[in-house]
Amino acid sequence: MRANTVLLLCAAWLLAFANFSAWKLLVALDPGRLPHWLFLPCLGVLLAMTILVLLLPLSFKWAIKPWLVIVLLCAGAAAFFMDDFGAVVDRHTLRSVFETNSREAGEWLSWRMAWKIGATGALPALLVLWTRIEWRPFPRELWSRVKLILMVIALSAVAIGIGGRGVASSLRNQRELGHVINPIAIASGLVAYVDNARPQAPIVVQPLGRDATRLPTTAGAKPQVLVFIAGESARAASWGLSGYARQTTPRLAALAAVNFADVRSCGTDTAVSLPCMFSDLGRKDFSERGALARENALDVLTHAGVDVAWFDNNTGDKGVAKRVHETDLQNSSDPAWCSGRNCFDGILVDALKKTLADTHGDRVIVLHVKGSHGPAYYQRYPAEFERFTPVCRSNQLQTCTPEQIRNAYDNSILYTDAVIASVIDTLQGDPAIDGAVLYASDHGESLGESGLYLHGAPYAFAPDVQTHIPMVMWMSAGFRQRDGTDAACVTHQAALPWSHDNIFDALLGMMQVRSSAYRPQLDPLHACRATSAP
Template sequence: MNATVARTLRLPAMAWLQSRPQLSTEALIALASLFFAIAGNGLFWNSAMATHPGSLRYALSLLLLLLGTHAFLLGLLVWRWNAKVVVSVLLMLTMLASHYMGRYHIYLDADMLRNVLATDRRESSELLTASLAAPLLLGLVPTLAVWRLQLTDRRWTAALSWRAGFLLLAAGVAVGGALLSFQEISALMRSQREVRYLATPANVLLGLPRALRGDNPVQRAPKLPIGLDAQAMHHASGSRPRLLLVVLGETARAQNWGLNVGARQTTPELAQKPVINFPDMHSCGTSTEVSVPCMFSPWGRGDYDEKKIRAHQSLLHVLDHAGIGVLWRDNQSGCKGVCEGLPVQSLADATTPGLCANGRCLDEILLQDLAAQARAKPGDRVIVLHQLGNHGPAYFQRYPPRFRRFTPTCDTVELGRCTREQIANSYDNALLYTDHVLAQAIGTLQGMEDYDTAMIYVSDHGESLGEKGLFLHGIPYAIAPEEQTHVPMTMWFSPSFARNRGLDLECVRQRAGRYTDHDALFSSVLGLMQVRTALYAP
């Protein structure tokens, strides 16, 4: 009797497991769009509803707008032959994107997507934490359900007719949603246009094609030459060659830079040296992918043309055309195209004891054999040191234990588990270490008496540490907070460099107090190295 009952109970369960529910591709798209709108857009809902909290009509309007927009986009992309693969990828991608967007309050525009594509193994590994379990599970459950479906097969004429009708319906739903609360929606688009970068996966579907254009990690084209007319002025007889060290900082912000008279002294070693500080320096972008190509370009932010910048050679190529030896030493994720075809040393994979561990090296690795590398080629040299610097969220891993002076610290990449004070302390300890590295670099240059030496330090962009609910960087430039665009810049010149180049250092100090930005770097370096070219802006 018990066996008979067990078999009777088991039959429905087995039948359910063996069943293959049948669904049209359009119905699958509609269900996926509804899932995206409800489960994958937490930050979008929080940001959009903040303007009209408690308004059910406004919430319904946003829901219809999200649902219709995603259904229309998926209606163009998803067909029966690729439906399961594309929808599955989008389900997992949406859950992961929603997780990181909510945790760090980031916006997925084309520049941020380009950053994601350029992220190397070391950077991505720092973001793989236990907190990913929940979004992965939330994406896995509907993905498994998708693969159990049996999609309706139609003749191609019927399929096209159904799809045309579906696209019209999806567009109608989106337009109807906008019209339902037209005044509120239009006000949102005027005052918070950036909210569109929070609608997931629409932000990925629309931003990815732009992120993949031109110079990017997936598709690269040869750089168009610039500055072929460049010529270095002849030195006086018996004069020494010049060595300019350009230290490219990472994620350092001006508000925490000790030389800018911040709340605490994060640059005690530089404060004891005859450096010239620029307290009102501003970046070209809010990410390395944007700022580095821009700051080494003759066009810059003032005449910004992303396609033009990425398609052409950089300042380093102009120096090379003039016969000045260049070298890029990297402890980060590459030069973003500005050193293409030029000498490069990647030190991020070094194994030097005391400086390197677990696939990462501290920035002092950039100073090893620096003098020997400079002397390896005769004549004037420009060497770029690309720091790991303050790259987040693992600020606590950017400095050795002896620089843990500001406490308590945030010793995890899960910034949500730390207080603002702990995050700022870890960040400032990393700045203390950068101060030390720069002071050591100056010491190395001072010891090279066979060269006239100089150093420029400038960060590529800043960082948000919780202000306005934002963390990390990469906010679209038009709405970026000052914490992500106001960066430190400091210069040092040996007495012989200043004298032989004819620099009026008192004039430089006076100029340092005024506004400047990354656009000044291109011609400043050419001027310091006395390179003549039509690209030089006096």
Template sequence: MVPTRPGTIRDGSIPFSQSLVIMPLSAQPSRNSLWRRPEIGPLALNVAVATYLLVLCNTTFWRKLGKIFAGDPGHVMLFGAAVAMLTLFTLMVFTVPRLHRPVLALLILVSSAAAYHQDRLGIVIDREMVQNIMRTSVSESKQLLSPSLVIHVLLTGVLPALLIFVPRLRYPRLRHVLWRWPLSLALTFALFAGFLFTDFKAFSAAIREHRDLMAAYQPGATIAAVTRYAKQELRAQNIKATPLGTDATKGPRLTRAGKPVLTVVFAGETARAQNFGLNGYARDTTPGLRTRNVVNFPDASSCGTSTAVSLPCMFSNLTMDGYSHTKFVGTENLLDVLTHAGIKVEWWDNNTGDQTIAKRLGWTRIDKNFDPAACAEGECTDQALVTLIDQKLKTITEDTVLVLHMIGSHGPSYYQRYPRAFAQFKPECTTTEFTQCTPEQITNTYDNTILFTDHVLSQAIDLMQAQDRVVPALLFMSDHGESLGENGLYLHAAPRFMAPETQTKVPFVMWLSPLYQRSMGITADCLQGKTSQPVSHDNLFHTVLGLMDVQTTVRNPDLDLTAGCTAAAG
């Protein structure tokens, strides 16, 4: 019988619970074995993992740091040393038997995936991005799993995560852990602060003025983002929405309309203003709308750069400066106010869901059972929304607001957003691997999605124009824009402070039927006179109330684009 070495606790092939008991000689590793698992201490493992994360998962961080302190390698080294100590400190927090290696493996996997999206697409992992990930659909998630992402994560995430379970870990005995662990934490934190304070003025200025620097640091940025998201959701869980606009009533123009008034609100997806033909784009991506007497607002800004932020903001009475998820959850929104006024509201979704906007009213998802032809390729194109409008026009008997959440131009699989007949701009990018496509191909494919959105809106207008059962109006506004590779950025969801205008400028058009203009006394000519002014998502809440002639104290005439355009109904 041979005892184990006194004074150590092993976390490896020897279970933690058996690490201090006497073991039979036959149960121990053979000294003549061809291969024996190496044995290291937890500090050595932490240093190895920290080095790996800093070298292979922080390319974007080092590039940004080098650019900020260009020509000053001393500051790059000192700030880099501070970040190295911060990384080591983070790993040491979890240096506890049984918890240690699983957490390290998880951090490697997360950092690997984050690094791919940062380095290849310019995406920043922040709270809003985590919120987008948590609220995305299964279908959308599948589209993001490109072959290059899978290979990258397997090689730089899964493989090294598995390798950290190979060595046998030798932990100090408990009485030593009780003083060594806090001492190690204190020492690494002190070194972190020490390196930072060698020139705190310069480093703090760099962090303050270049917020994208630490937003690129892994795993710190992801840990912070997940923590902030968790806090946000915990705060929102027990919040009960405060009633809003309970004094809402139908105004005289609506009550005297003679027929049900229908306003169709198309909540667009990822359409950017720069590629919208009506806004002066070199290509005519909106030939249909150009001939249908729409009112176009070329200078429209979004509240956020992602659906999870912009869509709730659009339908709330909060301005983009005052918006927060907690505030949104804490009060009712446009749909509730319309309901208080006795107007029927329906939300139909061809995207990732209602983002809790319609949770008190309910919503319906478009699927292949609703329109097999529009869903023949697996996912439903927005042609299904035209079918929906056609059906509703035959059955509506009361004043209604129909909200249609489009799939629009959602990337990266732009080529799946339109039927083959709308592949007007070629060659296309028929893959989610942007590295395999030229900038021209990516732009061509994206422009085809705008062209198809134009077709959908034009068909909807034609259907409403051709009938005489309801008094129709239409409003289209995109939730956010999209980056197509400009300055190394792709897709959307960049933090608002650093987001380019391609992600924050969106199309915004309205169409008022001649019948609507006569019945409701709001003329397109009057609205046309306002198109030179900047508008934003702030206007949507109040403008829809104005279009439906809803009288309520929460309707702000300064944000209602129909204000000043009303006349006696004729």
């Protein structure tokens, strides 16, 4: 075949077989006055021409086959996640892919994944490798590409002339299309990712709250210990304390923990939400580089003389705990909590107990739990927490019924409830300290609503279940008395809307830190303290 023929066939293949998710949205679009039988062909021509333009730059000898193989395999992988999980592709998605570890990646592997990527990406890639391309002298090849470009321009002009107004209006109103048209979404996401990650001036961490001090304590006062539990993929829609029909948080309900029912996340993936929680930038001003170039809440606590430690059973601290003591437990071989490549979050409670035994001063301890990390929800909890049955025992959620998915996910929430309650019990049972617990999930989760699974949708059109998260607080009587926190006021504050933007100041406020970095107006408990002067 001639090279142009190979390019056209690859573009046609990608349009037809790697864009089921896109076509599902396109067919449902309102074309205005243009009839669908005319609207969809115009749109198809424009998309095919755009894909062809993407393939053209490396369409010459020695480069064309490797280039087409890469594009086809990447498009096949993206099509799998788009079609099976309702995923979208942007720079945050690609960042999650590039920053994953072998343990997390292994949870995705399945025969379904293999055959779908094989059929959509590997099969046409093999056909490209098998095909003998008839090459002509370079000037003639160059002229043939010029003619192909002219054809692209001509066909695009015709399609725009016939249906341009309807196409432009539809695409403008359906913003998620830009994240599912394959492989255009991959290319645009990769450009954005590289632009964001490109080498810049070395990051110099700007100081924050170096003037931090703490309220004086009385002689003989017990050490204060605040445990912040950073959750994973817990959604308020499945949280018993927030009104879910199932009681998925029975132990927290029995402990009378204060539930914050209207809390919004900073992002829809861990790579954004986790550092944003500890940053003073807030969701609107947050950027990964901006957060890395600035000290965070843990640093300000350290400046105030608080001992800070981070224990991780998830995918790492995302740069948050660089300057404090950090312990990675996700690769532990402790047989009490770990089996194969998976460790239950109870390992963090054990680590907390050992740490408390050696605590002589005020501390903040962060526990980064695995929580309800999907898609293998059934692997997130021990067998005794499988109370809702039958469950989905697969990482291929589409092969399970909605009830099975929901049951497995709810069991993981039930276990998260037990982990948080165990932390509270540990603090409550230690007479040598005054303890408090603050739990907040990093983002929510989709369980198949509107064809979406997991999380990571662009924030602008992410469903509520991915951004509405649970947050829970518990304080011992001694902890509250330290600064005169009124329990009834805390309950009242918990009914108000809050977000990850408030966690930075909540942590400082709970540890009685006074600093130029502390913003009392953003601290949910500031109004509840007898010592509420800035």
